Amino acid sequence: MALWSGRFEQDVDSFTQAFGASLPVDKQLYAQDIAGSIAHAHMLAAQGVIATEDAEAIEGALNDIRAEIEAGTFVFDVNAAEDIHMAIEGELIARIGDAGARLHTGRSRNDQVATDTRLFVMERCGDLMEANIALRRALMVQAESNFDVVMPGYTHLQHAQPVLFAHHMLAYTWMLARDFTRLEAARTAAAMNPLGAAALAGTTYPLDRFATTDALGFSAPIPNSLDAVSDRDFLLDLLHACSVSAMHLSRLCEEVILWSTSEFGFITLSDSYSTGSSIMPQKKNPDFAELIRGKSGRIIGDMVALLVTMKGLPLAYNKDLQEDKEGAIDAARTLEDCYRCAAGMIATMTIHPQAMRAQLRRGFIAATDVADYLAKKGLPFRRAHEVVGRLVLECERRGCELDGLSLADFTAQSDLFEEDIVRMLDLDAIVDARLTYGGTGRAAVKTQFEEAQQRLAADEERI
Ligand code: ARG
Numbered sequence: 001m002a003l004w005s006g007r008f009e010q011d012v013d014s015f016t017q018a019f020g021a022s023l024p025v026d027k028q029l030y031a032q033d034i035a036g037s038i039a040h041a042h043m044l045a046a047q048g049v050i051a052t053e054d055a056e057a058i059e060g061a062l063n064d065i066r067a068e069i070e071a072g073t074f075v076f077d078v079n080a081a082e083d084i085h086m087a088i089e090g091e092l093i094a095r096i097g098d099a100g101a102r103l104h105t106g107r108s109r110n111d112q113v114a115t116d117t118r119l120f121v122m123e124r125c126g127d128l129m130e131a132n133i134a135l136r137r138a139l140m141v142q143a144e145s146n147f148d149v150v151m152p153g154y155t156h157l158q159h160a161q162p163v164l165f166a167h168h169m170l171a172y173t174w175m176l177a178r179d180f181t182r183l184e185a186a187r188t189a190a191a192m193n194p195l196g197a198a199a200l201a202g203t204t205y206p207l208d209r210f211a212t213t214d215a216l217g218f219s220a221p222i223p224n225s226l227d228a229v230s231d232r233d234f235l236l237d238l239l240h241a242c243s244v245s246a247m248h249l250s251r252l253c254e255e256v257i258l259w260s261t262s263e264f265g266f267i268t269l270s271d272s273y274s275t276g277s278s279i280m281p282q283k284k285n286p287d288f289a290e291l292i293r294g295k296s297g298r299i300i301g302d303m304v305a306l307l308v309t310m311k312g313l314p315l316a317y318n319k320d321l322q323e324d325k326e327g328a329i330d331a332a333r334t335l336e337d338c339y340r341c342a343a344g345m346i347a348t349m350t351i352h353p354q355a356m357r358a359q360l361r362r363g364f365i366a367a368t369d370v371a372d373y374l375a376k377k378g379l380p381f382r383r384a385h386e387v388v389g390r391l392v393l394e395c396e397r398r399g400c401e402l403d404g405l406s407l408a409d410f411t412a413q414s415d416l417f418e419e420d421i422v423r424m425l426d427l428d429a430i431v432d433a434r435l436t437y438g439g440t441g442r443a444a445v446k447t448q449f450e451e452a453q454q455r456l457a458a459d460e461e462r463i
Pocket of ligand 1: 022026082083109110113317319321322323
């Protein structure tokens with residue numbers, strides 16, 4: 001028999017009961033549902049709406065139910081209860097009778113589900129922020145322990161200019177630092193209290209919404225009851241934060257995959273983050289990096305699904321909103337797993353500086369610096385660019401690199417070239433000369449590393 005059996009003459013059939021149920025998903029919110037109910041019951045008692053003994057009986061029985069759920073002895077049955085709210089309330093009433101039947105005074109499942117979901121999101125954001133920090137730390141350790149390694153920097157995936165490997169690793173820590181900020185903002189958005197909005201319009205009981213706000217750790221009650229029960233922006237904020245971060249991880253993993261090919265050979269993944277092939281004995285595949293790249297599609301899909309669900313909904317609660325939780329829970333769990341996997345993979349990969357250096361010797365990677373050399377001697381940069389372009393063409397004809405040219409070859413293109421051009425071709429010197437703030441010169445990267453460390457420590461305080 002449903003909780004609304006008074007109004008109905010027939011039960012729904014078992015297929016529609018199961019189709020309409022959200023219990024398989026929202027049973028994960030049991031702890032938040034119980035916390036919300038205990039706060040509501042005590043507030044009702046404090047306001048003189050129910051007796052204090054009733055509130056105490058409610059709390060006692062709800063604590064027992066929570067312990068049984070956690071012990072795995074509580075039986076969830078979709079035929080008896082379509083969602084976590086009804087499962088717990090039904091059991092409460094079965095145990096303590098009328099006291100339990102008073103709990104739902106001045107409350108609706110509409111404000112209840114919004115409350116539970118918000119509390120759940122607040123907690124999950126904290127978990128994600130922690131996992132985000134762990135991955136950033138792994139990237140920082142790789143940056144620090146390979147601080148002097150120079151690698152080719154790319155644009156269009158073509159050799160562009162040499163950069164420090166540490167600089168490349170740090171680029172990802174800044175992306176992840178922005179993701180941290182987004183996750184924190186999603187937590188702030190979730191921390192508004194819908195409880196007391198009841199079904200949609202508020203209630204005639206003298207509820208103290210500020211009391212439940214404090215009891216549950218929210219920052220303020222939501223000022224509009226219609227908005228309180230129908231707003232899911234906080235889930236979209238979470239899903240957006242997860243999607244952007246998953247996209248960042250996907251880019252990182254794409255590089256890991258590329259770098260571990262025999263064509264690049266820049267890194268070797270540890271055996272524990274690789275798999276073999278069932279047919280090709282020689283294979284060592286970067287499966288986990290590929291899987292993280294693949295899972296980003298799923299997380300982005302979760303975000304798009306909720307946006308589409310929301311876009312046609314009139315105020316206030318509509319059953320469509322029941323579709324809000326599965327994707328959000330999935331996205332948060334998937335991203336947390338991806339963070340963990342990526343952190344382990346990055347921490348255990350081996351860097352091959354020699355392979356990076358070998359690639360540095362190809363692709364005329366010093367060309368910009370040769371042009372800068374001429375420009376610093378007074379030749380307008382556009383002219384210098386042309387001169388070096390001709391030198392590169394000459395190299396291509398001869399099948400050599402810029403350091404294969406003689407001083408005479410250089411001076412044939414411009415009489416501004418002198419002996420010191422040879423020094424200009426030294427890759428470490430090229431890297432170190434880029435001392436602009438945020439640049440790849442060793443001294444600049446050192447400063448950047450310290451800033452990233454400070455940011456990490458500050459973020460850790462915010463979890
Ligand atoms: N299971 C529902 C959900 O997740 C709870 C709210 C149901 N409210 C209603 N009026 N049917 O959205």
